[in-house]
Amino acid sequence: MSDATEGMDPAVKQTSAELATGVDTDTILQTDGLTKRFGGLTAIDDVDFGVEAGELRCLIGPNGAGKSTLLNLITGALSPSEGAVYFKGHEITGLDPHERIRHGLSIKFQVPSVYEDLTVRENVRLPIQRLASGTERDERMADALAASGLADKADIEASALSHGEQQQLEIGMAASLDPDLLLLDEPVAGLSVDEREEIADRITQLNEERSIAFVVIEHDTDFVADIADHITVLHQGETFREGSIEEIEADPEVQRIYLGGETDA
Amino acid sequence: MAVGLDLLVQFFPNFASIVLAATGLAIIFGIMGIINLAHGEFIMVGAFSTSLAYNGGIPFLPIDALPGLGRLIGAMLFAALVTALFGLLVERTIISGAIPNWIAERTVGHPVITPLYDRLLDSMVATWGLSLIMVQTFRNVFGNSLSGVPIPFGKLSYGNSSIGLYQVLLAGVAALVLVGLYLLFVRTDYGMRARATIQNESMAQSLGVNTERTYMATFALGSGLAGLTGALYAPLLSIEPGLGAAFLVDAFVAVVVGGSSVVVGTLLSGGLLGIVDTLFSNVYGTFAGRIALLIVAIVLIRFIPEGLSSLVERLRERRLEVD
Numbered sequence: 001m002s003d004a005t006e007g008m009d010p011a012v013k014q015t016s017a018e019l020a021t022g023v024d025t026d027t028i029l030q031t032d033g034l035t036k037r038f039g040g041l042t043a044i045d046d047v048d049f050g051v052e053a054g055e056l057r058c059l060i061g062p063n064g065a066g067k068s069t070l071l072n073l074i075t076g077a078l079s080p081s082e083g084a085v086y087f088k089g090h091e092i093t094g095l096d097p098h099e100r101i102r103h104g105l106s107i108k109f110q111v112p113s114v115y116e117d118l119t120v121r122e123n124v125r126l127p128i129q130r131l132a133s134g135t136e137r138d139e140r141m142a143d144a145l146a147a148s149g150l151a152d153k154a155d156i157e158a159s160a161l162s163h164g165e166q167q168q169l170e171i172g173m174a175a176s177l178d179p180d181l182l183l184l185d186e187p188v189a190g191l192s193v194d195e196r197e198e199i200a201d202r203i204t205q206l207n208e209e210r211s212i213a214f215v216v217i218e219h220d221t222d223f224v225a226d227i228a229d230h231i232t233v234l235h236q237g238e239t240f241r242e243g244s245i246e247e248i249e250a251d252p253e254v255q256r257i258y259l260g261g262e263t264d265a
Numbered sequence: 266m267a268v269g270l271d272l273l274v275q276f277f278p279n280f281a282s283i284v285l286a287a288t289g290l291a292i293i294f295g296i297m298g299i300i301n302l303a304h305g306e307f308i309m310v311g312a313f314s315t316s317l318a319y320n321g322g323i324p325f326l327p328i329d330a331l332p333g334l335g336r337l338i339g340a341m342l343f344a345a346l347v348t349a350l351f352g353l354l355v356e357r358t359i360i361s362g363a364i365p366n367w368i369a370e371r372t373v374g375h376p377v378i379t380p381l382y383d384r385l386l387d388s389m390v391a392t393w394g395l396s397l398i399m400v401q402t403f404r405n406v407f408g409n410s411l412s413g414v415p416i417p418f419g420k421l422s423y424g425n426s427s428i429g430l431y432q433v434l435l436a437g438v439a440a441l442v443l444v445g446l447y448l449l450f451v452r453t454d455y456g457m458r459a460r461a462t463i464q465n466e467s468m469a470q471s472l473g474v475n476t477e478r479t480y481m482a483t484f485a486l487g488s489g490l491a492g493l494t495g496a497l498y499a500p501l502l503s504i505e506p507g508l509g510a511a512f513l514v515d516a517f518v519a520v521v522v523g524g525s526s527v528v529v530g531t532l533l534s535g536g537l538l539g540i541v542d543t544l545f546s547n548v549y550g551t552f553a554g555r556i557a558l559l560i561v562a563i564v565l566i567r568f569i570p571e572g573l574s575s576l577v578e579r580l581r582e583r584r585l586e587v588d
Contacts, residue, residue, distance in 0.1 A: 077467060096477075097470040106471070113468040115461055126461050127472040129454045177473060 028053045028181055028213055034083035036069055043069040045237040054211045058224045061234035067217045071183050075107050076100050106179035108170045110186045116159035120150050123158050123169060127177045148172025164195030175206050181213045188223050200226050272543055274428050277436035280539035284439040284531055286512040287519035289490035291527045294520055296463050296483045298383035303396035304516055305509025307488050310351055311495025314344035316411040316504045334417055341496035345489045352488020356481055359391055403506040411504040435497060447528045459483055518562045524572015533573040
């Protein structure tokens, strides 16, 4: 484990046994010694990553740091070489992706992944149809459309939406699953300033009003500063630093590895 | 006038034969990315099951107590169900490898089979092998042929000609199958899951869709439709182990010409290929009809490689842009 973990939140240092028995109900997600190797390359190296309920965490790091790999290990899209993932006190390492979703984990991918051939309404129906039927389904679909800010475009095909609107729709779809934790992989990549503000508003609104915890991977430091409670810096597959935006921005080592700045060290 | 009526009446059985042969294959190809070269043998399972059920009865289901037509319909539905269950077994063993992998994980400690989803060439080799095994197994178990099934409804006379009413009615069944599939894919929860899984499997999983179960249901549905086709054609065929080969050619050509959309593609290709087959068979004979059908398919694939349904899609997109 990297030295940076010495300054970590005490909850992060809980043992897997404590988490499995649900001793600390504040920690919603915990990875324990998570490692992923692709042949000779270790993309994620013995990472202990914890997120508390209702927290808005940003995960940053230079390209190739292992951010997306870590998210894929959490969602089950990839299987770890070693280590375990705990969610709400239960080990989910062996579960299929759709089973993890049903435990309250949700993800929005880096590339906008709405169903372009389906209408906006059909897109929001897909996650909701498993959870509700009849009138309740209609109500939840209406809520999801409103939460996406796309109620007036419900009956057009998702392919006709702008890039920013597709991002909004995807966040709305992920949120309609009523998750406890929502993982967002670069939600504002390629968006205009206005669209970034719109996405930031949606994320903070969902976080505050529905107490959804977030892990957001993002390169845009202004966006990160706007939304994050807490930041984790990943470097070469390891947890490099954790702290507030001020602490991370002031850290010369982070400047060196992530921002490319000069340091006195 | 008489020639026109003659062509129209002969078009119905040709349309029915192409559409019914193709739907099961189209569903499995369109949703799972698998070309099932054992599709003809799944049709054979349907025909054999119909013959066995009609002539020998079904344990615990006294269909032989029903009047003639009821007994036939009961046998046909039973055959479709048997083929769907057989398809489910094939999906779990050969296509997904779930059962062999379950055993392997408990013996050698790791899975041994990678699922055939979206592996076109691999799926063709695997299912071709399955078709060879099925034909020879059926020949060994049941012999070279089984007792036939009577053709219901008698003849339909028009002008100086006549045709089996049952063959004409099959076109109605084919249309009903297409309407049913349209409603299934557009109106039901399963249809939403299937359409989502086709477009982006990992996205569907991230929205809580059990894509493995969707694949299982899809393969069983496609197999059941193949079984229904075999059942519907059991009265018209000699029930022997090689009967699936002719269906596979029609089905394969129709799916390639139709494109990725199961309902629209199959409807268009069934209609067009049915017209070509009818015209050329009527004027130059059955052999010329088959040659013409294949030539039209080759020309269409050359100029519209994504199939007829892609034309409809392009027209729709253009209309949306204009709006």
